[in-house]
Amino acid sequence: MEALPIPSDTYKLGFIGAGKMAENIARGVVQLGLMPPSRISTSHSNPLRRTAFESFGVSILSRIDDVIEECDVVIFSVKPQAGEEMSFELELIEFLFLSKKSRLTSEAITFKKKLLVSIAAGIKMKDLEEWPGQSRFIRVMPNTPSAVGEAASVMSLGGSATEEDADIIAKLFGSVGKIWRGDEKLFDAVTDLSGSSPAYIYLAIQALADGGVTAGLPRELALGLASQTVLGAATMATKTGKHPCQLKDNVTSPGGTTIAGIHELEKGGSRGTLMNVVIAASNCSREVSQN
Numbered sequence: 001m002e003a004l005p006i007p008s009d010t011y012k013l014g015f016i017g018a019g020k021m022a023e024n025i026a027r028g029v030v031q032l033g034l035m036p037p038s039r040i041s042t043s044h045s046n047p048l049r050r051t052a053f054e055s056f057g058v059s060i061l062s063r064i065d066d067v068i069e070e071c072d073v074v075i076f077s078v079k080p081q082a083g084e085e086m087s088f089e090l091e092l093i094e095f096l097f098l099s100k101k102s103r104l105t106s107e108a109i110t111f112k113k114k115l116l117v118s119i120a121a122g123i124k125m126k127d128l129e130e131w132p133g134q135s136r137f138i139r140v141m142p143n144t145p146s147a148v149g150e151a152a153s154v155m156s157l158g159g160s161a162t163e164e165d166a167d168i169i170a171k172l173f174g175s176v177g178k179i180w181r182g183d184e185k186l187f188d189a190v191t192d193l194s195g196s197s198p199a200y201i202y203l204a205i206q207a208l209a210d211g212g213v214t215a216g217l218p219r220e221l222a223l224g225l226a227s228q229t230v231l232g233a234a235t236m237a238t239k240t241g242k243h244p245c246q247l248k249d250n251v252t253s254p255g256g257t258t259i260a261g262i263h264e265l266e267k268g269g270s271r272g273t274l275m276n277v278v279i280a281a282s283n284c285s286r287e288v289s290q291n
């Protein structure tokens with residue numbers, strides 16, 4: 001199938017599955033100025049979800065088919081949970097892109113014009129590409145900080161996707177954070193690390209703030225200090241290029257407060273626990289992928 005180029009400055013972006021991730025990405029793309037909301041659309045039966053998108057100008061179309069017809073780049077952002085729901089999603093893809101294909105016959109809607117992007121954890125490229133009549137696919141694993149322009153994403157191209165497609169998606173997800181290109185075999189591990197870790201960091205922020213409150217700080221100040229400290233430490237790690245051990249040593253005065261805190265962390269096995277957390281998520285990802 002010959003690939004038809006997506007118009008890189010004027011393409012329309014659609015989301016199938018108007019949930020949290022779709023909203024995070026759409027918000028980031030709009031707020032960070034990659035494209036106006038008038039070029040983005042989605043569809044959802046729940047008025048609360050519709051309002052969430054309409055609040056920043058995204059068009060809500062009445063049917064998912066309309067989103068597909070309208071858009072050049074379509075992002076699958078439904079949940080791929082194991083078992084029935086997962087096969088439901090694959091059936092959804094079949095339903096949307098095959099069964100209805102005969103109905104979507106006009107030149108403007110031919111599938112070779114579409115670039116389809118799946119952000120679904122555990123849905124493999126080979127499953128996406130198995131569908132006859134399929135288009136060009138790219139897999140991306142983003143994370144929720146896309147809403148504030150600080151996503152960590154990895155992308156992998158399907159066999160039919162072109163370098164022009166890759167540029168469009170690198171720019172799209174690059175507008176809401178950092179994006180790396182990686183082999184698809186890394187995707188379970190990527191999901192476990194960057195996809196899931198925002199949740200662990202939120203727990204860490206909450207726990208640090210609770211510690212501050214225990215030590216006598218007002219709650220609001222404790223939460224502000226904990227959040228800003230995590231942001232500052234992450235910025236040090238990304239911007240200085242220094243090894244985390246060196247950055248840790250710079251905070252740690254001999255006989256000081258920090259080494260006393262680190263001693264407690266080590267007694268609690270915190271680094272082993274964090275490694276186990278990623279390994280546990282990893283086992284879960286592999287189970288989802290195999291179903």
Ligand SMILES: NC(=O)C1=CN([C@@H]2O[C@H](COP(=O)(O)OP(=O)(O)OC[C@H]3O[C@@H](n4cnc5c(N)ncnc54)[C@H](O)[C@@H]3O)[C@@H](O)[C@H]2O)C=CC1
Nearest residue numbers: 017018019020021022077078079080119120121142143144
């Ligand atoms: N939440 C996260 O941190 C991340 C999620 N992902 C992936 O993003 C995808 C979406 O996740 P979330 O946004 O968290 O889930 P979500 O549950 O917030 O959103 C999914 C949305 O899809 C809608 N939906 C389900 N079936 C549908 C159908 N047949 N037609 C139209 N809409 C349908 C649901 O009503 C829901 O609004 C998942 O595949 C997940 O693996 C990827 C990276 C991070």
Ligand SMILES: O=C(O)[C@@H]1CCC=N1
Nearest residue numbers: 121191192194195196
């Ligand atoms: O927990 C999940 O399944 C999704 C995938 C990555 C982050 N959240």
